[in-house]
Amino acid sequence: MTLSARLLDSIASAAIREGLADAVYTRLDTPIGKLLIVQGERGVVRVGFPDESVDALLAQVAGRLGPRIVASDRELATTRDVVSAYFDGVDERLDLPVDLSLVRSDFRRSALSLLRAEVGPGEVVTYGGLAAKVGRPKAARAVGSACATNPVPIIVPCHRVLPGGGGVGSYGGGPELKRLLLAHEGATVG
Amino acid sequence: MSSVALPPFWSLVEVHGDELLVHARRMTGDANGEDVLQDALLRALRAYPRLRHAEHLRAWLYRVTTTTALDHIRSRRREVLTDEPPAAVAEPEHYDDAFESIIGALPDGTKDALRLRFVEDLEYECIAARLGCSTVAARQRVSTAIRTLRTQGIAA
Numbered sequence: 001m002t003l004s005a006r007l008l009d010s011i012a013s014a015a016i017r018e019g020l021a022d023a024v025y026t027r028l029d030t031p032i033g034k035l036l037i038v039q040g041e042r043g044v045v046r047v048g049f050p051d052e053s054v055d056a057l058l059a060q061v062a063g064r065l066g067p068r069i070v071a072s073d074r075e076l077a078t079t080r081d082v083v084s085a086y087f088d089g090v091d092e093r094l095d096l097p098v099d100l101s102l103v104r105s106d107f108r109r110s111a112l113s114l115l116r117a118e119v120g121p122g123e124v125v126t127y128g129g130l131a132a133k134v135g136r137p138k139a140a141r142a143v144g145s146a147c148a149t150n151p152v153p154i155i156v157p158c159h160r161v162l163p164g165g166g167g168v169g170s171y172g173g174g175p176e177l178k179r180l181l182l183a184h185e186g187a188t189v190g
Numbered sequence: 191m192s193s194v195a196l197p198p199f200w201s202l203v204e205v206h207g208d209e210l211l212v213h214a215r216r217m218t219g220d221a222n223g224e225d226v227l228q229d230a231l232l233r234a235l236r237a238y239p240r241l242r243h244a245e246h247l248r249a250w251l252y253r254v255t256t257t258t259a260l261d262h263i264r265s266r267r268r269e270v271l272t273d274e275p276p277a278a279v280a281e282p283e284h285y286d287d288a289f290e291s292i293i294g295a296l297p298d299g300t301k302d303a304l305r306l307r308f309v310e311d312l313e314y315e316c317i318a319a320r321l322g323c324s325t326v327a328a329r330q331r332v333s334t335a336i337r338t339l340r341t342q343g344i345a346a
Contacts (some may be wrong), residue, residue, distance in 0.1 A: 002208055003203075003207040003208060003211060004224075007224050007227070007228065008203070008207075010228060011203070011227075011228050011231050011232070012200075014228065014232055015231075015232060015235050018232065020232065020235045020236060021235075025200075055198075055201065058198040058200075058201065059195075059197065059198060061198070062195075062196065062197070062198045063195070066239055067196035067197065067198055067199055067238060067239060068199050068235050068238055068239060069198035069199055069200055070199060070200050070203075070235075071200045
């Protein structure tokens with residue numbers, strides 16, 4: 001594509017200003033590769049790892065928020081800065097509005113909300129421990145599914161949820177990435 | 191939200207943006223092409239969730255761009271020549287009607303060529319087959335038709 005970046009920015013900004021965009025996305029270079037960040041009116045709705053298909057992720061968002069999806073680094077400048085600050089180790093709180101509307105059940109939504117609210121950078125929790133926090137101490141497996149299908153990884157920190165029996169367990173971006181993020185945050189993994 | 195699975199709008203812009211800019215420039219001149227394309231894509235965005243099917247989206251974008259280019263040519267002409275108030279801009283859902291009325295005055299053969307290109311979204315090889323002429327002739331017929339439209343827009 002050879003349309004100038006200036007023209008594309010201008011079109012995307014005009015669309016957003018006129019309320020014509022259902023969602024906006026940006027691709028951000030980070031130490032773990034190019035992340036896809038998709039933001040709707042209410043907050044970040046999807047984060048995609050470098051090895052995930054951008055088309056498939058955007059189609060998923062389109063199915064939920066609507067097909068009027070545009071790209072703009074400029075309109076998502078604040079979001080980009082906050083995520084970059086996390087990877088730079090400047091500010092690891094990732095204080096951004098999040099929209100969990102791609103999460104399919106209320107239980108999963110409450111597990112992910114609680115995880116984000118209560119388990120900060122440098123901390124970890126077990127699947128069972130998070131289940132207990134949600135008030136369903138026997139639902140460790142369901143918490144595992146909530147983490148496995150987390151549409152907003154990194155910002156909703158499912159990498160901080162570990163198996164009770166030790167190790168880092170599985171992760172959407174691969175166990176190596178999970179280990180790396182935890183090390184970056186200074187968490188101790190057994 | 192739309193009931194059909196429409197692709198994310200920006201993927202259409204990425205795939206077809208270049209050729210739409212060429213088309214907008216061809217109709218309104220190099221200096222205006224980008225403005226016209228921006229206007230056309232915003233109009234397309236307004237109408238997008240109301241599309242009833244996800245087929246021939248490229249041809250649809252061509253029609254919206256053509257309509258927008260002609261509106262642009264007409265309003266520029268009006269600014270220069272008269273004080274008459276601008277005609278109502280076609281509602282997004284009526285772009286197809288607007289396209290038909292724009293090409294309505296052209297000779298039948300020319301209309302057919304434009305419809306095959308911008309409604310049925312055919313490549314020039316297929317247009318040639320449908321019109322029973324060579325690919326070069328088909329390309330020429332479409333490009334002559336666009337030139338005629340442009341002059342008509344200016345003369346309107």
